[in-house]
Amino acid sequence: MVTLNGQTLTFAEVRRVLFDGEKVTYTDESMKKVKESRKAVEKIVDEERIVYGITTGFGKFSDVYIGKDDVEALQLNLIRSHACGIGEPFPEVVSRAMVLLRANALLKGYSGVRPVVIERLLDLVNANIHPVIPQQGSLGASGDLAPLSHLALVIIGEGEVFYKGERVPAIDALTKEGIFPITLTAKEGLALINGTQAMTAMGVVAYVEAEKLAHQSEVIASMTIEGLRGIIDAFDEDIHLARGYKEQVDVAERIRTYLADSQLTTKQGEIRVQDAYSIRCIPQVHGATWQTLNYVKEKLEIEMNAATDNPLIFDNGEKVLSGGNFHGQPIAFAMDFLAIAMAELANISERRIERLVNPQLNDLPPFLSPEPGLQSGAMIMQYAAASLVSENKTLAHPASVDSIPSSANQEDHVSMGTIGSRHAYQVITNVRRVLAIEAICAMQAAECRGTEKMAQVTNQFFTKGRELVPTISKDRVFSKDIEAMNDWLKAGSFQFTKKTTNIHS
Template sequence: MNNTFLYGTDHLTIGICLDIASGKTQGIIGPEAAEAIRTSKEEVTKIVHSQQPVYGVNTGFGPMCDTHISEKDTSQLQINILKSHSVGVGKPIPAEIAKIMMITKVHALAQGYSGISPQTLERIIWFIDHDVIPLVPEKGSVGASGDLAPLSHLFLPLIGLGQVFHKGAQLSSAHVLEEYGLVPLALGPKEGLALINGTQFILAFAVKAVQRLGNSLDIADLIGAMSLEGLTGSKRPFDKRLHQLRPYKGTKLVAQRLSALLEGSEIGTSHINCSRVQDPYSIRCMPQVHGASRNAWLHLKELTEIELNSVTDNPIIFSAEDTISGGNFHGQPLAMALDYVTVAAAELGNIADRRCYLMNEGRYDLPKLLIADAGLNSGLMIPQYTTAALVTENKTLCFPASADSVPTSLGQEDHVSMGSISGRKLHQVIDNLEYIQAIELLYASQAIEFRRPLQSAPVIEACHQLVRQHVPPITEDRIFSDDINQLHQLICDGTLLALAEETAILNHINLTKDEEFSIY
């Protein structure tokens, strides 16, 4: 992969966006984009001189769209909009999300339809490259006329206002600019509006959600296979022929992955001729349930990539004589998908909780509560209470924010997407899901102990050994939250998945996903 990305001309993917945010790839303005930016800026200058009314260039905003602004006040208008629209409340969003917002905004503006100046874009790129991250409150956007409040906070530092995170500290932007010998920018006509009118808050949460949920989907298959082994379940329901008869992309992929994970297991072959006819749904229907969540993920990924390469501000400047006040800033396309994927993420936790409950029941030659001396010890009785609580919390977060709309701007903006809420809720659900998966990993690893001396398949054994390096087998009661937090760390920092993938490669096991499931 090329380590340089050309804003405004290259195709931006989720993976490349995340690589720019992490410093693996550098985003720059190339000659083609530079020319388009310069031309668009000149067209806005013509509009100002012509006195032709164009929204946000020489008119007021929202319900004041019919109010004329004089040529001498067009720059002050842009500064005022950044100040007046900075009304966010609540905790700051994660620095990575704010950085993704800047990256995606530069790419949208660099396409040359927004009238932004080259100097303004170069300053935003400077913020990205030097890891100077504006403080953006998490609440206050309704997701149309774009993400006005969070984007206003994001770009206050351009004019020397607001707060930033830099080198581990929260500082005033004025202090950081002075430290680097920079002065605040004087915004030109339309620049303030171009900066704050767009979907980059919603989009940044979608970008990160695609990455996080993609990892959770892989983890769901891996830990689900471990649970199956602990429960001596059958891999027959993952037969390729079965899923060719109902060929959903996600379902076929999950069936293939589960089959590969379980290939060569001594535990699996030890009960081929047992009397059990069918496994419970939480074991047998993993391809259908995990696969449905993968299908939803695919849809969100597709829409997110379209949005990454779109121009979402307003008005759009084709030329001084050809401007369109449209609705590309409206967040509904992503809002509905984010709500749908919130359900998909919650369902991964729901089925994982069912497997935890199943392992606790004392069926299939497992001891009740997964401990040999139950009674004196409560064993793994109570961690399933936590999964039940998290599953229920996730259900309450599944109400679609995009199903609601509250009129704003004195009725001028009479239908809004609420997509910012959709994006934040999805991440709350993924937070809970990662803890549910950590608890299922605790259960599955303990259940496998009762199948010894039989060995599972190579990837599952490697993951089981990794768990045992951090969490010993359970022989008596202890503070299980410590174990849960250890396993949660292995999931969230990528250690568990990295080991699974490395082991699969070494053992010539095909766990690879086709290109459609890649974020690049």
């Protein structure tokens, strides 16, 4: 059971909820704060004070006063009118993350919602009811208004959900689980949608997959080093300590560990003096990606525990302040950085693929073909990798440098962070397939060299990989092999330490 308090949610806990199906509850102390902030909202309504989002309209309508008799209609109209999401829905795991993160944000006690709102959100998580939330339509400021409105529809019994493998009306799933829809009252609709949970949820899922891929890329690159009889001296610790980046040092150490008992690596001058950059500079390039991943993780962990709606209630209602915590710029930058950093893993991987298949760059069979000329072997696999890499260059164009005014120019600068998070996820999806291609080619090259000479780590990878992708003994539809390897990488969990090395899949 993961216990939320609005302050301390970690990546480890999020993983357990998203991928292990762990249930969620809240602390009594956090709910006490929620109740206190709710009293402040009710007092504002009773006293008919003018406070944005509680007794006023929204956006450009912030100067329109709303009487106490209309506060429920105001919140309902807000959710229905703002549910303008378009396009394909977010993956279920992202929807689940959105619900989790929104509940955690409301538990901080700055939003003025009733406890029942948070309880309903946690009911969705615990019953595995995931709102159908279209991916497009958010500007990433004023919160992820359109996506989160589709989330909010579900707790009032409207909209659609994913439930037990089917897409069904929300009310059907709620009824089957004995969950009663609620009627939103003052400020609650605004509190549900005025946040960054769409971009953050997409970012969290993207980061989890990116971190796994970054580790996998190092094992696959190690196997490529063996296939190309790479020079191990380039990974000597002294080189990397001399520069000083911890992540670079760590990558070099892991590569040395993976290849410690390999008979296929060489020393400088033994076959050649230096390898090409795509081999020699693995620690520098992959290390720089790890630097970015660490930055992204830090920002996401802050945002997972942030109050991002407006207005916020402080000092038991003595201060109700309008601000701009819904602006997604910090996550927008992080997502753009993530896309760029991961795109580079594919860039350098594709160059290693080229070195594995190009007969002008190695002494392996041309294109790793069993019968060069009659059979093309891995020739077009490199084409496919190059295509994905080129597509990533377009997707890596930063979304955060764009803005467009909205709400009659009241909201005149926006982050486009949700676009950035979606693009980062698309990049990661492409990176995985490029690495799948490198893995297939590296396995074939290592087989040509002699698998009995491989390191223990890479040989374990090779052995498992061959269960999925047979040796290239003749041309076949390699698309199926790429997808098989891709699926294994997506599902696999690779854990490495200096003393022991295990591959779990």
